Amino acid sequence: MGKQPHVLVVPYPAQGHVMPLMKMSQRLADAGVKVTFVNTEFIHAQIMAAASTEKCEEKSGSGIHLVSVPDGLEPGDYKKDPLKLMETIPRVMPCHLEDLIRKMQQSVEDHDHITCIIADITVWWALEMAEKLGIKRAAFWPAAVGVLTLILHIPKLVEAGIINSNGTPTRNEMIQLSPSMPTKSTAEFLWNFPHDPIIQKFIFAETFMANQAIKVSNWVFSNSFYDLDPYISDLIPNLIPIGPLLESNCPGQPAGSFWQEDLTCLSWLDKQPRCSVIYVAFGSTTIFNQHQFDELALGLELVGRPFLWVVRSNLIDGSTIVYPNGFRDRIAHHGEMVKWAPQQKVLAHPSIACFLTHCGWNSTMDGLCMGVPFICWPYFTDQFHNRSCICDVWNVGLGLNPDEDGTISRHEIQNKVEKLLCDEGIRLNSLRLKETARKCVSEGGSSWKNFEGFIEQIKC
Numbered sequence: 186m187g188k189q190p191h192v193l194v195v196p197y198p199a200q201g202h203v204m205p206l207m208k209m210s211q212r213l214a215d216a217g218v219k220v221t222f223v224n225t226e227f228i229h230a231q232i233m234a235a236a237s238t239e240k241c242e243e244k245s246g247s248g249i250h251l252v253s254v255p256d257g258l259e260p261g262d263y264k265k266d267p268l269k270l271m272e273t274i275p276r277v278m279p280c281h282l283e284d285l286i287r288k289m290q291q292s293v294e295d296h297d298h299i300t301c302i303i304a305d306i307t308v309w310w311a312l313e314m315a316e317k318l319g320i321k322r323a324a325f326w327p328a329a330v331g332v333l334t335l336i337l338h339i340p341k342l343v344e345a346g347i348i349n350s351n352g353t354p355t356r357n358e359m360i361q362l363s364p365s366m367p368t369k370s371t372a373e374f375l376w377n378f379p380h381d382p383i384i385q386k387f388i389f390a391e392t393f394m395a396n397q398a399i400k401v402s403n404w405v406f407s408n409s410f411y412d413l414d415p416y417i418s419d420l421i422p423n424l425i426p427i428g429p430l431l432e433s434n435c436p437g438q439p440a441g442s443f444w445q446e447d448l449t450c451l452s453w454l455d456k457q458p459r460c461s462v463i464y465v466a467f468g469s470t471t472i473f474n475q476h477q478f479d480e481l482a483l484g485l486e487l488v489g490r491p492f493l494w495v496v497r498s499n500l501i502d503g504s505t506i507v508y509p510n511g512f513r514d515r516i517a518h519h520g521e522m523v524k525w526a527p528q529q530k531v532l533a534h535p536s537i538a539c540f541l542t543h544c545g546w547n548s549t550m551d552g553l554c555m556g557v558p559f560i561c562w563p564y565f566t567d568q569f570h571n572r573s574c575i576c577d578v579w580n581v582g583l584g585l586n587p588d589e590d591g592t593i594s595r596h597e598i599q600n601k602v603e604k605l606l607c608d609e610g611i612r613l614n615s616l617r618l619k620e621t622a623r624k625c626v627s628e629g630g631s632s633w634k635n636f637e638g639f640i641e642q643i644k645c
């Protein structure tokens with residue numbers, strides 16, 4: 186037997202990027218691979234605070250070693266200007282990461298030497314660094330494959346005059362990159378930031394670097410599966426789907442949550458009738474204004490069914506959470522609010538009827554794997570693409586439409602939830618897709634084989 190492989194994992198510092206790479210790391214650790222997981226100092230502290238001590242010690246017996254490097258921000262900057270992080274990361278993190286890698290490679294202990302670096306495509310510079318240092322590297326794409334396809338088509342979009350060299354669409358139109366992909370409005374390109382052309386230019390340039398990340402990598406993985414994206418092999422021939430990534434059942438593995446999971450909601454779910462509960466969660470970054478928050482609360486009340494609602498402490502723009510007058514008393518018998526839920530476990534619970542979601546890719550995969558139909562309420566970036574896949578391609582959900590002033594009204598929420606729960610076609614499609622997803626990750630399935638193949642290659 187060869188020596189134990191050691192993989193260094195570098196996510197982008199955001200919840201939707203850390204979590205899937207943590208799940209990938211759990212699988213590697215379960216297969217006997219040593220994993221060093223590199224967060225920024227800020228995120229590392231948040232994960233450690235959120236995890237119970239016995240579950241996530243820095244040097245746990247789980248095989249996953251959590252370490253951190255500076256990201257160039259002061260603690261107060263995170264709230265003041267979240268976009269500043271995008272600028273400091275590629276400027277500040279690389280030299281700290283390189284120091285860390287060099288120390289490991291120079292260690293007298295053989296098992297410290299890094300066999301392979303797995304990095305989120307958005308931290309493309311870590312993959313370039315691995316190439317420079319002569320270390321094998323795997324790029325990981327944490328969002329929909331259709332979105333990566335769009336990014337890889339940027340040169341063609343510029344050439345065709347659909348966008349200019351800063352990524353700004355020259356006109357509002359619908360485009361389709363492949364017959365099996367949903368049509369896409371140029372107004373919904375993920376790098377669009379019309380209010381600030383300088384930020385847009387920066388985001389666009391960073392997004393474009395995905396091309397470079399793929400070019401320098403030995404493997405390119407996605408949290409997806411072949412049946413979900415039948416066009417994968419035609420459009421991105423070297424992409425290797427390994428999803429849906431599921432959390433490990435092994436105790437002691439770090440989960441990568443930025444907030445402490447409130448497990449009491451699971452016993453609350455145990456008391457609800459089968460297929461009755463609306464699960465409502467908007468990931469880690471969605472923010473509502475007070476008016477929209479009130480409409481959502483009143484919409485859930487109007488539906489009159491049990492609901493479990495994740496209300497993060499920062500869900501309302503700049504203020505503390507205030508519910509509409511009397512709301513909490515009126516829903517006390519059938520509504521439950523938590524600050525952060527164990528989402529995969531919640532969605533797997535038999536009491537869940539549907540998932541009202543912002544359509545983040547990880548949440549989309551969570552819902553698909555559990556066969557739960559969606560009510561879609563995208564907020565920004567790739568979430569509009571994911572909504573189109575859910576509603577128009579896979580037919581496993583319905584979208585919410587805003588009224589003239591841009592608000593999703595309580596009546597729209599009530600109508601769509603009622604419509605969804607009566608839709609037998611959507612229910613059956615969701616169950617079919619769940620079966621397919623399960624087959625892909627079960628022993629012998631396509632994603633399972635892809636992952637096993639990778640483990641074998643790094644063990645050689």
Ligand code: UDP
Nearest residue numbers: 201204468469495525526528545546547548
């Ligand atoms: N999540 C969770 N508990 C919650 C809400 C979300 O564990 O109460 C997890 C969810 O399972 C997913 C991640 O947080 O892995 C959110 O990622 P997603 O891509 O859906 O959205 P983002 O936060 O990036 O907008």
